[in-house]
Amino acid sequence: MPHNESLKDYQRVRLLAIRSLFEIIEQSSEGTVIVDRDANIVWMNERYARRFGLESAAQALGRACESVIPGSLLREVVRSGRPILLDMQDTPKEPLVVMRLPIHDDAGAVIGAIGFALFDELRSLSPMLKRYMSMQEELASTRSLLRARQAKYTFAHFIGTSAASLEVKRRARRGASADSPVLLLGETGTGKELLAQAIHGASPRAHKAFVSINSAAIPENLLEAEFFGTAPGAFTGADRKGRTGKLQIAQGGTLFLDEIGDMPLPLQSKLLRVLQEKEFEPLGSNEVIHSDVRVIAATSTDLQAAIGRGEFRADLYYRLNVLPIQVPPLRERLDDLPALSEAILEELRSQHELDRDALALLGRHAWPGNIRELRNVLERAALLSDDLLLGAPAIAAAIGTLSPLQPSPAPATTVLEGETFSAARQRFERQLIEATLAQCGGKVSEAAQRLGLGRSTLYKKMLALGIAESH
Numbered sequence: 001m002p003h004n005e006s007l008k009d010y011q012r013v014r015l016l017a018i019r020s021l022f023e024i025i026e027q028s029s030e031g032t033v034i035v036d037r038d039a040n041i042v043w044m045n046e047r048y049a050r051r052f053g054l055e056s057a058a059q060a061l062g063r064a065c066e067s068v069i070p071g072s073l074l075r076e077v078v079r080s081g082r083p084i085l086l087d088m089q090d091t092p093k094e095p096l097v098v099m100r101l102p103i104h105d106d107a108g109a110v111i112g113a114i115g116f117a118l119f120d121e122l123r124s125l126s127p128m129l130k131r132y133m134s135m136q137e138e139l140a141s142t143r144s145l146l147r148a149r150q151a152k153y154t155f156a157h158f159i160g161t162s163a164a165s166l167e168v169k170r171r172a173r174r175g176a177s178a179d180s181p182v183l184l185l186g187e188t189g190t191g192k193e194l195l196a197q198a199i200h201g202a203s204p205r206a207h208k209a210f211v212s213i214n215s216a217a218i219p220e221n222l223l224e225a226e227f228f229g230t231a232p233g234a235f236t237g238a239d240r241k242g243r244t245g246k247l248q249i250a251q252g253g254t255l256f257l258d259e260i261g262d263m264p265l266p267l268q269s270k271l272l273r274v275l276q277e278k279e280f281e282p283l284g285s286n287e288v289i290h291s292d293v294r295v296i297a298a299t300s301t302d303l304q305a306a307i308g309r310g311e312f313r314a315d316l317y318y319r320l321n322v323l324p325i326q327v328p329p330l331r332e333r334l335d336d337l338p339a340l341s342e343a344i345l346e347e348l349r350s351q352h353e354l355d356r357d358a359l360a361l362l363g364r365h366a367w368p369g370n371i372r373e374l375r376n377v378l379e380r381a382a383l384l385s386d387d388l389l390l391g392a393p394a395i396a397a398a399i400g401t402l403s404p405l406q407p408s409p410a411p412a413t414t415v416l417e418g419e420t421f422s423a424a425r426q427r428f429e430r431q432l433i434e435a436t437l438a439q440c441g442g443k444v445s446e447a448a449q450r451l452g453l454g455r456s457t458l459y460k461k462m463l464a465l466g467i468a469e470s471h
Ligand SMILES: Nc1ncnc2c1ncn2[C@@H]1O[C@H](COP(=O)(O)OP(=O)(O)OP(=O)(O)O)[C@@H](O)[C@H]1O
Pocket: 157, 158, 159, 160, 186, 187, 188, 189, 190, 191, 192, 193, 194, 195, 299, 300, 340, 343, 371, 372, 375, 453, 454, 455, 456, 457
């Protein structure tokens, strides 16, 4: 029979091809393993055994496949009777491309499975493999970024059962299920950021990023780049490579616009466009990016007054004011003091408790720094007192050290002739802030704590007063 004649008989060709296929795969295989119908190893080549840390293949015989090859799917192949033609298998060295096939007896019943590890094929697959690896890396880093960007507060963290607190929580919960903007209004330290995170966490966007941007903490000239990002090559220096803006990082998730009252007017216009058109352009690029973010804004300043002064756009205000939530100051929800104090002491892992006089004293303080200030007072009182039952004197001492605005023996304030009220106030604020910063070694967050102010509020004041941050 001439050569090509022998290729005309399909049944015969099929058998030849099967043999070739098997031989080629077996020869180029880095490893071969065969299991029985219980997925116990009945045969393994020496090379493959060594890859998994065995001295010889004999040590693998009779063992469950997964106990030798972690993550092996041969049991699945035996169970389902379906092959897994191409897959990746992790090994102690590099990952391998593997093929897993069921083995049938003459009657067609599955009696086991065979697995090939195609190491040599891997080299030819190397461009694909590189992509796979880089995608894996990207995935891992995105996952960890996302974890870092996920909200750490839930509604359960917002302590308070006073009528005012319950109303805040009710509105915030309602806000979570909507996708429209939420506007959180309230003094410093009242829990606006906590609520923003809780709303995100209870919203359908919870599995995506929660990204915050603080208009008061970032110098005005950097804010737009921070917001929209920059295109590669658009700028010299550090930004040459381009930078991803917060708006893009928040895609699919929630963008928290903290201290929105301090947003410069030009950026307000651009933000309005984002809210209306749902698109934006990174600085220095012509590319228009579709934006899908849910906006939660917060402010401790009076936006209506800012509109009156021409510092805040009225149209932006109406856009943001879809679901306003007024977060009450602590002095208007004194009923919450016992529960708040208990929760804070617990969170501080302190064993301390407050006696009745201490609680009564807490109820008489004005709490300009609200819950943040309460936290600082309790932390300080617990730190200073060996007695686990904190009394009024301990609280008084802690409040005293924390409120330089009303020091116990108040030093006389200098009165300069002809000085206006606002000039005097500025002078006092400057002295106070500079002195506190000096006491805290220039650390803004620590100074903010001592003053019972939010870090961003202090930054804002420093900017306004021209006090430089020392490094
Ligand atoms: N209802 C509450 N229950 C428990 N802890 C709270 C509550 N409200 C605020 N806190 C705590 O007080 C601190 C300040 O809260 P948060 O940062 O949310 O305030 P804020 O309103 O954003 O203040 P600022 O305007 O200064 O930025 C945080 O440590 C927060 O966990």
